[in-house]
Amino acid sequence: MADELSINININGRIYPLRIDRKQEEKCRKAAKMINDIVLEYKKKYANQDAQDFLAMTAFQFVLKNLEMxxxxxxxxxxxxxxxxxxxxxxxxxxxE
Known part of the structure; x- marks a missing residue:
């Protein structure tokens, strides 16, 4: 695909390389930011939990929202x-009649 772009997405401190359509770059970066923002909120509330727990709860929250939509x-x-x-x-x- 001629309009592909290689980007690195940081999610919870890990880098994930992606090849995406150039038109999707902003959406992908916004999605990663949303995930990181929610994970950060969980980290603030539940300091003694594992990072995996924060990611699981973030995924759960997004799936619930998706089901509602x-x-x-x-x-x-x-x-x-x-x-x-x-x-x-x-x-x-x-x-x-």
């Missing part, structure tokens, strides 16, 4: 309600 984006209940409403309206209108 998926649930909000699920339009199927709305579509079903609209279909039902359409049926009721059609029934009503056919009775009044």
């Amino acid at each position: 998926e649930q909000l984006a699920d339009e199927s209940p709305i579509i079903e309600e609209l279909k039902l409403l359409d049926e009721h309206l059609n029934d009503y209108l056919s009775l009044n």
